[in-house]
Amino acid sequence: MKINFDEGTNRKNTNSSKWDIDQRPDMLPMWVADMDFKAPAAVIRALEKRVQHGVFGYARFPDAYYEAEVSWWEKRHQYRIQKEWVGFTSGVIPALTAIVQAFTKPGDKVLIQSPVYNNFNTATTNGGCEVVINELKFNGDRYEIDFDDFERKAADEQVKLFILCNPHNPVGRVWGRDELERLGEICLAHNVIVLADEIHRDLVFEGHRHVPFASISERLLMNSITCTSPSKTFNLAGLKTANVITANEEYREKLKRQLHINGAQEPNVFGIDGLIAAYNEGEDWLNQLLVYLQGNRDHFISFVEQRLPKLKVLVPEATYLMWVDCRELDITSEELSKKLDEEEGLRLIDGGVYGEAGKGFIRMNIACTRALMTEGLERLERVVNAIS
Numbered sequence: 460m461k462i463n464f465d466e467g468t469n470r471k472n473t474n475s476s477k478w479d480i481d482q483r484p485d486m487l488p489m490w491v492a493d494m495d496f497k498a499p500a501a502v503i504r505a506l507e508k509r510v511q512h513g514v515f516g517y518a519r520f521p522d523a524y525y526e527a528e529v530s531w532w533e534k535r536h537q538y539r540i541q542k543e544w545v546g547f548t549s550g551v552i553p554a555l556t557a558i559v560q561a562f563t564k565p566g567d568k569v570l571i572q573s574p575v576y577n578n579f580n581t582a583t584t585n586g587g588c589e590v591v592i593n594e595l596k597f598n599g600d601r602y603e604i605d606f607d608d609f610e611r612k613a614a615d616e617q618v619k620l621f622i623l624c625n626p627h628n629p630v631g632r633v634w635g636r637d638e639l640e641r642l643g644e645i646c647l648a649h650n651v652i653v654l655a656d657e658i659h660r661d662l663v664f665e666g667h668r669h670v671p672f673a674s675i676s677e678r679l680l681m682n683s684i685t686c687t688s689p690s691k692t693f694n695l696a697g698l699k700t701a702n703v704i705t706a707n708e709e710y711r712e713k714l715k716r717q718l719h720i721n722g723a724q725e726p727n728v729f730g731i732d733g734l735i736a737a738y739n740e741g742e743d744w745l746n747q748l749l750v751y752l753q754g755n756r757d758h759f760i761s762f763v764e765q766r767l768p769k770l771k772v773l774v775p776e777a778t779y780l781m782w783v784d785c786r787e788l789d790i791t792s793e794e795l796s797k798k799l800d801e802e803e804g805l806r807l808i809d810g811g812v813y814g815e816a817g818k819g820f821i822r823m824n825i826a827c828t829r830a831l832m833t834e835g836l837e838r839l840e841r842v843v844n845a846i847s
């Protein structure tokens with residue numbers, strides 16, 4: 460069935476974090492990373508069935524839950540994992556927190572690659588650890604890894620954990636096998652465990668392929684924990700359902716215990732059915748979504764190229780998040796974000812939220828109808844034109 464992603468869904472007054480953040484009628488949210496599209500029909504049907512049952516008591520995981528995760532890896536990423544490796548968590552953020560707690564002690568250091576998803580920083584500092592930054596290098600077109608710097612930092616004996624974002628939010632890179640292997644080998648050499656956050660693994664554009672970090676070699680598999688979730692892929696973030704994939708039995712037991720201590724391993728009665736339906740029946744929906752998002756991406760890029768010459772937009776290889784270089788403007792990205800919010804009701808995220816290296820950039824979520832995205836771009840254009 461052909462899905463019409465141009466058909467918008469009104470999300471106002473639905474307790475949406477994205478849309479109901481304030482009551483301004485003209486507010487156009489292009490900030491937090493969820494989509495304005497309805498979930499696949501199969502997911503909605505599964506949840507309706509669950510609602511109709513009418514009893515929402517404590518839940519347990521059926522085999523079908525684990526089988527759905529395993530088979531999704533295989534059919535989408537040609538990677539075979541074992542059912543036993545799969546553990547539940549009520550979101551990737553709780554997983555990040557638990558992993559930092561379980562594998563470091565206060566005062567240790569955690570390595571991240573900035574600019575990067577801000578909760579890597581938060582999970583680290585909440586765990587009483589210090590953030591060590593391996594800044595990604597922007598070569599004018601895309602970001603690359605400074606391996607010498609990475610190795611220097613990983614060699615610090617206090618660095619116990621590296622949090623990898625693959626694909627990368629916000630810079631849109633899909634890391635290649637060679638890059639991942641090199642990072643992984645450096646971490647092994649210096650006894651640094653790798654937390655691979657692969658929540659964006661399914662949102663990869665034509666010409667690119669997600670390489671699961673753990674799939675590279677047995678050595679890297681045994682030195683890592685991978686986080687996944689159907690939340691970004693199928694717009695299910697509110698179901699609070701994610702998984703941690705851990706082949707190393709010692710790590711798995713440690714993490715399980717920490718998730719238990721944190722109360723982050725209890726299933727959500729809707730999340731179970733939602734994940735099973737999404738992974739078992741959502742592939743066609745996802746294929747269509749990717750075509751639509753790629754169209755949005757390309758439209759966004761040509762709009763900026765033609766009408767906003769002072770801005771430079773990176774071509775994301777994955778994710779529905781556009782990373783826009785605003786450093787040629789006479790104001791900071793923070794001032795620009797504030798102006799856009801105040802003058803045009805356009806809410807996006809200032810790149811500085813993702814670390815010092817993100818300053819001068821803005822992040823815009825384009826997982827909305829093309830019409831709405833164009834409206835956002837026009838608002839951006841009015842403000843930028845008034846500055847320059």
Ligand SMILES: Cc1ncc(COP(=O)(O)O)c(C=O)c1O
Binds near residue numbers: 550552576624659
């Ligand atoms: C890299 C990354 N990890 C984790 C999350 C949040 O995951 P969850 O909603 O499952 O806690 C996000 C959300 O944007 C993200 O981009």
